[in-house]
Amino acid sequence: MSLNGKDKKRYYTVYRIAGALLVLILAASLIFCMFDLPGLFSADHPGENVVAERYIENGIEETGAVNFVAGMILDYRAFDTFGESNVLFAATICVMVLLLSQKPSNGKERCRKDTDTAEDVVSETTEIEEIEPLIARNDVILKTVAKFAIPFILIFGIYVILNGHLSPGGGFSGGAIVGSGFILSSVAFGFERMEIFLNKKSAGIITFVSLLIYCLAKSYSFFTGANHLESGIPLGTPGNILSSGLILILNICVGLVVACTMYSFFSLLRRGKI
C-alpha cells in the first residue's frame, strides 16, 4: 500500500486523534474505578482477609523469617517468585541475544589466533580503547572516591542480602546494590580489572549455579509440600542469622544472579560483551 505524503499526513492525524481518544477513555474509566474502589487503609478492605491474617499471625513460626515480606515471597508464594527470577533470567538472555550481535571484537579475536604477533595484540588494545572512549582512565577524583566507596557499597549489599529474612531487603535489592558496586568499579578502573574475576565465563557459572541451586531447592520444597512429606529443613530460631530454612540460601542465590545481571547489562550495553 503506497500513500503519497498528503495521505500519510492525514492518516497520522487520524491516528493521533484516535489514540488520544482511546487513552482518554481508558484514563476516564480507570479514574472512575479508582473512586469506586474500597479505601486502602479501611478495616473493611477486602484485602484484609484470612490470607493477610495468617501471613501476619503465623508467618514467623511457619517460615522462620522475621521479615514477613521475605517469608511471603520466598516461602508462601515461592512459585511466583521463582517465575519472577526466571523473568530476570529471560531478560538477561534476550539482552545477550540482542547485544552480543554487535560484537566488534569477534572478528579480531579470530585474526589474533591466526597471526598471533605482538603487533596485533598491541593494535587490538588500542582499538579497545577507541571503543571505550568514555571510560575515565586517569580520573583521580573518581578513582579515589571509588576506592573508598566500593568496599562499603559491597559490604552493605552483602549485608542486605544476608539479612533479607530479618530486615527489609533481600536478594533482589541487595543484589542490585552489589551490582552497582561492580559497575562503579568498572567505570573507575576499567573493564579489564573487573574481568579478572567477573568475565563471561565466571558470570555464566555464577548465574547458572545460583539458579540451579534455587531451582533444585524450590523443587524439593514444592515436591515435599505437595506430597505432604516432612521437608526436614530446620527453621531455626527466628531472629538468628542462620534461620528461616531455605530463605537465606534463596536470597543469596537471587542476590548473586541480580548482581551478575546488573553488571553484565552494563557491560553489554557499553561494549557488547561481558
Place this chain on the structure above:
Amino acid sequence: MDFVLNFPFFSIMICMLAALSTFMLGKRAAAVVAKAAVFITLILSIVLTVYLHECGESFVYMMGHFPAPWGNEIRAGELEGIMAVFTCVISLLSLTAGSASIRNEIDESKQNLYYLITCLMEASLLALIYTNDIFTGYVFIEINTIAGCGLIMIKNSGRAIASAIRYMVVSLVGSGLFLIGTTLMYSVTGHLLMENIHESVMGLVADGSYDVTLTVITALMTVGLSIKSGLFPFHLWIPDAYSRSVAPSSSMLSGMVSKGYIFLLIKIIYRVIGFDVYKASGVFNIIFIAGIAAMIMGSVSAIRSKYLRRMTAYSSVSQIGYIFMGIGIANDAGAVAAIFHIITHGLTKSLLFLAASSFTGKKEDIKISDLKGMGHKYPLSAATFTAAALSIVGFPLFAGFVAKMLLANASFTEGWKMYAAISAIAVSTILNVVYFFRCIINLYAYGGFDGKDENNGTLDLKSDTLIVTGYERAIHAVSISALAVLNICIGVAPKLLSDIITKGLNVFD
C-alpha cells in the same frame, strides 16, 4: 496421592532445568537437551491426560507446604492436560523440523540461547496452562512475552529486530492492561486465587456493588489478552513477527504462544469472573464481532499480500478470529469449538510455516509467484503444505473441517449470532480458498523461470538454499509428516479430542 499427579509440576520444572543447563552447553548438546526435555514433558503430559481422562476429575497441586489461599497451587484437568500435550507436540516438532533453519540462520554463538529460550517458553506456557492463580498467570505471561521477543530477534537481521520491538511494545500494552485488571480485581475481591475470586465476585454480583468496576476489569483482562493473542484491531504486529523470524519461531509463536493467552482468557471467563457474569457484561458480543471482523479482514489482507510467509501470517489473523468467534458465541459448545480450533489451528499453522521453510530457503520470504515448480523440487513439503492448506480451508477429512463444523453447530441455538457466524464462516472459507489455492496451483505449476521476472526467478534460489545435512532433511520430513498425519487423524476421528475437551470444560467450574 497418586504419583501421576506430580506430572504437571515435573513438566514445568524439567523444562526450566533444561533451559538452565542449555545456558552452559554448546549448540549440539543444547539441541539434544532441549529436545529431550520437551519429549519427556510430552510423555508426562500424555500419561497425565490419559489418567485424568479415565478418572474424569480435576485436581489441585500445592506448590509448597502451604495450602491454596496462602501458598501457590496449580490445577490440572483433562483440558489442561490436552493443551499441554499439544504445546509439547508443536514445540518438539518445530525444533526437530527447524533444526536446519536454526543452524543456518542463527549466529553460531547464539544457537544454544535459541534452545534456552524455547525451553523457557515451553515451561512458561505450561505454567500458564496449569495456573490456578491470576498473579502466577501474570508472572508467566511476562516470561512468555520476553521469550517471544527473543525468539523473533535472535535472527540477527535488522528487520527481525524491528519486528521484535513492535511485538514487544504491543505485547507489553497487553500485559499492562491485564496487570491493571488483576490489581483492580484484587482491590475489590481481596484474592488472587481463581476459586476465591470467583466466590467473591458471585457475592459482589449478588450485592450489586462494584458493578462498573467489574465490567471494567472484565474489559481490561479481555482486551489485554486479545492484544497479546492478536485479535483483529490489535493484529498489526502479527505479519512482521511471524514472517521475519526463523521458521521454527514463527511456527511456535503462531502455533502455541498466542494460543496460550486465549486459553488463559477462557480460564478467566469460566473460573475467575464466571460465565454468567461475563455474559451479562456484554463483552462476549464485542469478542464475537471482533472475531468475525478478523475472519474477513485477515483473509482479505492475506489475499492482498504477495509473499508466502506474510500471507500465512495474515491467515493466522483470520484463524484467531474463528477462535474468538467461537468464544463469543457464548455457550459451552462455542467454547468447546474454540478450544478444538486452538488445537487444530496450532497444528496446521505450524505445519504451514515449517513446510514453507523449505521453499524460502535462506531468504526471509518468497513471492507466491516464485513458488512455481517447488512442488516438484520438494514433493513432501509441498504435499504437507497442501494438506495443511486444505485443513485451513475446511476440507472434509482434515481437522479444520471438524473445527468449522463445531463452530457452526455451536451457533445454532443463539439467534442472530447464528446468521452472522454461518455467513462469516462461509465468506471466510471462500476467501481462504482464494489465497491458499493460489499457492497450491503455483506449487504444482510447471515452468518456474518464466522469463519475465528475471531477478526473482526460481533459478536464483539455488544460491539461497539452506545447507541441509541428510539427517536434518530426514528429520524435517518425519516432523512435517507427523504433523500432517496428526491433522488427518483428528479430522477422521475427532470424537476423542472433542470428548476430552467437553469433559474437561465440564469440570472447569
